[in-house]
Each structure stands twice: as C-alpha cells, then as structure tokens.
Amino acid sequence: MTDPRLRDYRDATRRSTSPDFTTKIFSGIGVDRYTSAASALGDVYIAWSARGLSAVRLAGDDNAFEAWYAERFACRVVPAVEDDSISSAARAKLHGEDVEVPIDLRDCSPFERRVLAKAAEISAGSARPYAWLARELGTPTATRAVGNALGRNPVPLLVPCHRVIRTNCSVGGYVFGAATKRELLAQEGVDFDALERITRRGFRYVGCDAGWFCLPTCGDVATRVDAPGYRLLRTAAEAHAHGLVPCRLCRPIAA
C-alpha cells in the first residue's frame, strides 16, 4: 500500500523541480494562507506562500476553496490573520495598480510558465490570439497546448489569461466562463461589436496609411477602421502590397 504522504509528494512535485518545495511538502509543514480581495469580478480569494501569490478563485465557500487548494497543490491553506507584502501587492494589482506581484507557479510545467509569462505581457484594452502566443513562444503549431496551459492558470486576473482569445476574435474559454471573460474584456475597452464587423467579412488585419498594419485586437484600432487612412486586410501579403510593415506592438505576423 502506497504511503498517502508519498502520493501527495508525487502529485505536488510532478511539474516542479524545486527542492525547497518538495522538502516543505513532504515534511508536512507547508501551510499557505488566504484572504479575500476586491477585484473586477467582485470578491476573490487570494492565496499565497512565502514564494508568491499561488491562487486566485472566486470567493464564496471557504471549505470548497480549501478543498480545491489541497487537491491541486497537495498543501493546506488557512485564513490569514493579516496581509504581508505579497498579499498587499496582489490586492493593489487587483485594484488596478501597476505593481509587480511575485507569483508562485509551483505546479506549472516549464511550457506552462512560458505561456503565462507571455500572457502577462498583454496590456489592458488589448487581446491576442492563442495562435499568437504559440508563435511568439517559438512553437507556432502548439495552439491547443497554449489553451490548455492557460486553462491551468492558477492566478487568473493577476496573469491576465482572459486577454487571450481566438484568432477569429470569438472569446474562447475561461475558467470563470466565456461570458465572464467577455465582460472583463469589454470592461477593459475591447469592442467586440467592432471586432465582429471586421472578422465577419474575413478580414484579419487593420492597415493604416501611416505605414503599418495590426491585429484587430491591438488596442482600440478596431474602432477606427472607418476613419480615413485605415483599410481592412485579409492577408499579410495584401498588407505588404500596400507597403505596410507589421506593427511593432502587436506583431501581427512572424518576424
């Protein structure tokens, strides 16, 4: 019969190569803390370890959250008595401040960490396709794998995985539901009506006579396509024919 502590050890360290973490869990002294914090989705639980913010979930049922945490991380989590620097930073970031929050991606694989790091580069008001992340990571055909990695994001909102959408600008999946994802993006300024008017007709890029072309989800460019000097494009070749170069911010095609 397998020692249950050994099973926990394996589960919790499956994706981790960190010796200090494995030691902490196996010796049974690892206890993380959690509290609730205000966010764009209302109250959420935030949990953290000494290494950083480890989880964000919708607040509600303490017991359910603690059970989920134990199941995923093989680690107890208990209510915090007070904030520390990590939870304070997370609180500020969830409030919209531009602060750095240490993140504890203890059970994420190297690939998943790279996906989350790239997603963290997408600023509010913009979005990027799953395929864009795959391409940026150097594995352009790993689009499904990118979706799977985002689906395991332990810290939604903090790592803004909701800003990764499908190539056709439909929202795609989300841990808190597609409707919630769409509302979050709309709140950040993403205009889905404008995007739909573009993609419905098969356009994939927005060009500007100033000399560049973008993904429709680059900032608010989708809301300006009817202005003079802007044009809709179906292919990168079409953009090139007009003498347009890829936007350096959204990088619409491979370099």
Next chain:
DNA sequence: TGGGTGACGACGC
C-alpha cells in the same frame, strides 16, 4: 509507452 484529452485553427459545408 502509447493512446486519450482539450480555453485551438483551418477548412468544408
């Protein structure tokens, strides 16, 4: 270890 799974994308109706 190889086959199953899934926040995808392209394509064909």
Next chain:
DNA sequence: AGCGTCGCCACCC
C-alpha cells in the same frame, strides 16, 4: 453563422 473533421502539441495515466 455555426457545425463537424482533422491536424496539431503538451501533458496525463
């Protein structure tokens, strides 16, 4: 527009 199909890849058992 919205399906089904197929290829793709990281990860799991």
